[in-house]
Amino acid sequence: MFSYVIKRAVATLPVMAMVAVVVFAMLRLTPGDPAAILAGDDASGAQLEAIRRSMGLDQPIMVQLYVWMKQLAQGDLGVSLLSGTPVLEMIGGRIGPTLSLAVLTILLTIVVAIPMGVVAARNPGGLLDRTVMTFSVLGFSIPTFVIGYLLIYAMALKLGWFPVQGYSSVDKGLWPFFQRLVLPTLALSGIYIALVARMTRSSVIDVMGEDFIRTARAKGAKETSVLLRHALRNAAVPIVTVIGIGVASLITGVVVTESVFNLPGLGRLVVEAVLARDYPVIQGLILLFSFTYVLINLAVDILYTVFDPRIRY
Amino acid sequence: MSNNTIQGELLAEPAARAPTRGDRSSLAAQMLLSLRSVPVFLAFVVLTVVSLLAVFAPFLIRADPIAIDPLQRFAGVSAEHWLGNDAFGRDVYSRLLFGARVSLIVGLGAAAASLVVGLIIGVVAGYIRFADTFIMRVMDGIMAIPSILLAIALVSLTGASLVTVLVAITVPEIPRVVRLVRSIILNVRSEAYVEAAISLGTPTYRLLIRHMVPNTVAPLIVQGTFIFASAILTEATLSFLGAGLPTEIPSWGNMMADGRMYFQLYPSLVLYPGIILAFTLLSVNILGDVLRDVLDPKMAKRT
């Protein structure tokens, strides 16, 4: 097991390196000039050139890449071209809202979607099942930002239950923290609830046809216990997979949700950095995101062994 | 967004494990049969109507969708402007129709492009051993970059146009198609009849055309519907983030993005395209489900 984890971790290195190089090359080869953004819109050509030189952007791409890689090897992600703030510090300052939103969304998804899927699976084709399925298709069909706007309109403006926007960190009190995350979490989880409920339903239906369920029933186990103890447990692998993929792709939804609800998180940071051509920040963030992606895939594989003892590494 | 594709991928995968080649007449019959279900019928109607509107948009519009009118900004519903005007005094009704065109083109274009490219790469990966590892690592790399970021970066770095938006939406979809195709090819390869054909010295291109590729068709069609829906949604999201199509090419996505600032004053600017978009996607997803059920008996049993 341990050696498997090590092996997997080592195998991710080439992927990460490739991501790093590709992102780096993509950024340098496309138009856009951080110097012009730094200097503002009425800077002269000579001034821009001087700025580019002082940023090292006049160097050949390979040299720039080498410098960056060397920094990276020392654990240094560099500093923002615009504000001069270290990239790590920027990420540190922005990770709170994103992490909170992601964790709450996953929790809500698990708490809501799995029971939904199980309930639907009890009687495939029944009214409950069809309701759940309809909802889940709907979840895929409405853009996150439309859900967000509707939520703001109804829950914040009309009913006044929640603030419209903003983020308040945990240390300023639990209530303000949750109050500001309720609507973003709801907006973001729609699509994940739909996804996980669907997957839960189909895996449970799949498992319900297996022999050991019939055996359990024959032994006189209660239906609830059959569902929860036998069916759900055995249906867990695909469910964990879909949650894993969902988490890994969460950043997409986060970018949108953070914009709608004005959460100062990593999603907005990355959009700002791309628009401002703040190369070190973009590079650092994409590395972080792809690293998280790889990490989650690994975690999912490890979870398999927990749910399905037949799987061994 | 990519979630839709994930759904496609996950749900289409069982098909990959049990490839089927049902005969066409019974497929058609099953499709027709499924239309008896009310939601499926409605979905079919919605998609037909939207497609017709898109195709005949030039004849149905009542004003040039990009003609502006400084004096008629935010004009309300009138005989002249059936759905009112937007912030530039442009006719919302005409923009919606042209938007249908653009959104459908984006959906179809992204689906077609990612399926074709994914199929080619997937076949190569699945069939040529030494290329496999390399290709799959590259695909892992692409998948590790959040798709929306790739899209934002591409569009904002190279400028907004229909082509860039299409490329930006298509590229992140490709690895998922490649994985799907590759898994099918690997599966089929190990089948006894294919191994027999190989040992009989059947040329590679014949193997591919007769045995491999046909097996990918059904799962790819299913995958395609999900990519189609996902692409339309992604275009809207890109517009929302300011990296979508230029305003002179009206799409439902950029109509919503343009109207979002006025949401509280003129909610219809967001809601009209939003609602049409949601219904179209809903219909595509429902039909995608039906297709999957019909094309994949193993999945069909469950529903």
Add this chain to the structure above:
Amino acid sequence: MMILSCKSLLRGSRALLCAASVLVPVAASTGAQAETVKAVMMSGLRVMDPVMSTAFLTRDHGYMIYDTLLGVDSEFKVQSQMASWTVSDDKKTYTFTLRDGLKWHDGAPVTSEDCIASIKRWGGVDTTGLALMTMVEDITATDDKTFVIKLTQPTTLLLSGLSKLSSRPAFMMPKRVAETPGSQPITEYVGSGPFRFIEEEFQPGVRVVYEKNGDYVPRDEPPSWTAGGKVVNVDRVEWVTMPDQMTAINALQNDEIDFIQQIPFDLLPLVEAADGIDVKVIDKLGSWTYFRMNHLHPPFDNELVRQAAMAAVGQEDVLRMLVGNPEYFQTCAAVMGCGNPNEDTYGEEWVVSADIERAKELLKEANYDGTPVVLLQPTDIAMLAAQPIVMADAWRKAGFNVDLKTMDWQTVVTQQGNQKSPEEGGWNAFSTYSILATSGDPFGNTTLSTAGRKSWAGWPDVPEIEALRLDYARAANAEEQKAIAAKIQKLAIDKGVVGPLGQFRIPAAYDSEWTGFLEAPVTLFWNIQKAAE
């Protein structure tokens, strides 16, 4: 791995975070509830060097923490701020004396050496500064509080430069900071201004926090623009960024913030209808919007085609689209602004209204061959998104072949400097806006620099205007300057140096419990206080 480990985080110079405390933001609140103004500015502050960058927000940041030697009042008169001055009879020697009590935020006194270094850095970067420096013989410190600037010839640029209102003002910084090369952003944010920058709470693009500088000694005169006493009545000012304007208005209605710097005109009804919110135009002079054509490449390398483009666009159409409410806009053909001393009406009859027929004739005369016009349109700045759409519409009516290219504002900015032809990725036209307070003279007004490729984007080459600008700098009095300005106006319009699109005034909105927002072309946070109950 490296990204999440505590150790590597701590290795950073100012790292305050560890994985365990990830949910706790960099900012810790200041304890006792102090009087705080929460303001939503036009965008997020990312660039911190107000001498390097011309961004308005960076300039506003500059006025928070830095001070200027001279200020300018609402009568456009130069006044003492940090320093008073005397001038020799030949108008070539200026002696500046720093007033008492000036201290940097780190406690050190402000000295002549600091100011000289600051003037030099600014003079090496700013347009007015560069022009001024060609006439400066030398700058020497007499003692800690006195320094002398010797000119090679008399010029008004010295006083107008040192009191320059907007991008880029000549902000004073400690010598060690001012010695940073002009091509590198400063990394230490120590000023002597009325507010202190709280670096620990700064989150680029999200939040900037300032606290009252208790050591600041304001002047005794009443405040007027950047002159007079900068009396701070609040303990803390927070700039928070809200990318969504509607969100900001909702937040203002919900009492979550106190001030919005710019209300999009179309959303005015939302704040006007709300109780407890005041709407006020802080910059009474306002802004002017205009378009620039690229003189280097066809079709705008032809004077007649440029004139056609200017004739085709109607200012009223642009302003109705951009502003909507006539209360907030006015048409104007003056390249140095209506309401400014150098206002001039030449060209009004065809620049202001849309004259499609005239445009068609001009195009015919020019033998316009349908060469596409690449027009840049930024989508993410509300104040800039409408102009290109109206321009494209008008130009098409006149017979132009327009290629409207949509992009984000930052891309437009990086494109602007691109002198290549449109086929090679360059451009033909774009539109932007500037504040009128700094557009009133041919130096502060960047559009009037006409030295070909060396001048600002568009690169008009009109040596006559360049010569007139020098005359202007040497002119003895305002009358003479006005006469020169009128000649510049005629040339600028006829040669198509800049296409004026009209003027507008952007309203701000704030919670009515606050008063004392100073009317000025820049946003100033001194003088603000809680209204008496």
